[in-house]
Amino acid sequence: MTRVFSGIQPTGEPHIGNYFGAMQNYVKLGEQYGKNALYCIVDLHAPTNPAAYQPELLAERTFEMALANLAVGLDPQQVVFFVQSHIREHSELSWILTLQTPVGELERMTQYKDKAQKLESTPAGLLMYPVLMAADILLYKADTVPVGEDQTQHIELAREIARRFNHTYGPTFPEPKAVYAQDALRIPGVDGQGKMSKSKGESSTLGLFESLDSIWNKLRVAPTDPARVRRTDPGDPEKCLVGDYHKLFSDDQTILEVYDGCRTAGIGCIDCKKRLMVGIERTLVPIQQRGAELRAQPDDVRDALEHGAAQARQIAEPVMDEVRGKVGFLGSRR
Numbered sequence: 492m493t494r495v496f497s498g499i500q501p502t503g504e505p506h507i508g509n510y511f512g513a514m515q516n517y518v519k520l521g522e523q524y525g526k527n528a529l530y531c532i533v534d535l536h537a538p539t540n541p542a543a544y545q546p547e548l549l550a551e552r553t554f555e556m557a558l559a560n561l562a563v564g565l566d567p568q569q570v571v572f573f574v575q576s577h578i579r580e581h582s583e584l585s586w587i588l589t590l591q592t593p594v595g596e597l598e599r600m601t602q603y604k605d606k607a608q609k610l611e612s613t614p615a616g617l618l619m620y621p622v623l624m625a626a627d628i629l630l631y632k633a634d635t636v637p638v639g640e641d642q643t644q645h646i647e648l649a650r651e652i653a654r655r656f657n658h659t660y661g662p663t664f665p666e667p668k669a670v671y672a673q674d675a676l677r678i679p680g681v682d683g684q685g686k687m688s689k690s691k692g693e694s695s696t697l698g699l700f701e702s703l704d705s706i707w708n709k710l711r712v713a714p715t716d717p718a719r720v721r722r723t724d725p726g727d728p729e730k731c732l733v734g735d736y737h738k739l740f741s742d743d744q745t746i747l748e749v750y751d752g753c754r755t756a757g758i759g760c761i762d763c764k765k766r767l768m769v770g771i772e773r774t775l776v777p778i779q780q781r782g783a784e785l786r787a788q789p790d791d792v793r794d795a796l797e798h799g800a801a802q803a804r805q806i807a808e809p810v811m812d813e814v815r816g817k818v819g820f821l822g823s824r825r
């Protein structure tokens with residue numbers, strides 16, 4: 492039996508990297524696996540990065556991230572969709588897995604190194620992030636994890652954690668595998684400074700709910716292939732983030748024309764970006780409209796999350812009972 496699990500952090504505005512790298516796959520796998528597809532807004536993860544955490548914003552961001560997933564087409568009646576902190580067992584299993592995880596393995600995680608290097612003082616929670624992530628997946632005995640390519644190392648570690656637990660306590664967890672969206676493995680930030688990330692702030696992201704004017708303002712000044720100094724210089728669209736974005740948003744004919752135009756200097760960068768805007772508008776306008784409808788009915792979003800939590804609990808509680816027994820806790824007679 493396949494069981495799918497994935498989580499998304501409420502650390503800021505959802506962006507096109509989240510959409511193409513992860514959220515679209517949630518919808519697709521949800522249609523295939525129904526109640527065996529579990530998706531979670533991972534609010535326990537969000538405060539691990541102090542650079543992106545404000546207590547007064549967390550609840551609102553959690554709500555907004557839930558709304559965004561519904562706006563892109565996730566059906567909360569079809570899948571199990573919930574908020575991580577509503578299920579206490581995530582924290583409990585995370586602690587048990589922490590007991591067996593070598594600190595050295597956690598210190599090797601590149602996301603940890605990237606985020607920690609920007610902080611004056613590193614909270615232990617940032618180091619433990621991948622253990623909590625492993626707990627999220629294993630709590631539901633999930634074997635399939637739709638994520639962007641930036642999560643590869645964390646999924647490898649989750650496999651290692653599952654193996655270690657099974658070795659110590661007997662077969663319990665499947666070893667989870669990552670599945671990726673084609674063409675959207677790692678979407679670059681519009682500022683040209685590495686991957687698009689919520690926590691890097693709005694200069695890196697094109698938001699799902701961002702106005703088209705604001706998107707154009709960022710795109711207009713976005714770096715392109717540095718070899719194209721003058722309009723007449725040929726460029727390489729494979730080395731240009733606008734080229735990458737066309738693959739996400741544009742139809743085949745447009746992609747062919749702008750790629751060819753770039754290589755032969757037949758199209759300038761600004762015109763190429765304008766053509767990209769057509770695809771962006773086509774993709775984002777319906778999502779933004781659906782988002783506005785949902786925002787007018789906030790109780791529906793909250794009800795969907797309650798319903799999802801009740802279903803998630805039904806899977807998580809017996810797994811946690813099994814784990815407690817295997818680890819050797821006395822157990823409560825409640």
Ligand code: ATP
Binds near residue numbers: 512513680688
């Ligand atoms: P943060 O900066 O807080 O880590 P994020 O933008 O990286 O935020 P996450 O909540 O960490 O988003 O990740 C949610 C999902 O989106 C994950 O599956 C992740 O792999 C995917 N994802 C995030 N950024 C990208 C990107 N630039 N390209 C493709 N997938 C991405």
Ligand code: MG
Binds near residue numbers: 688
């Ligand atoms: Mg991230």
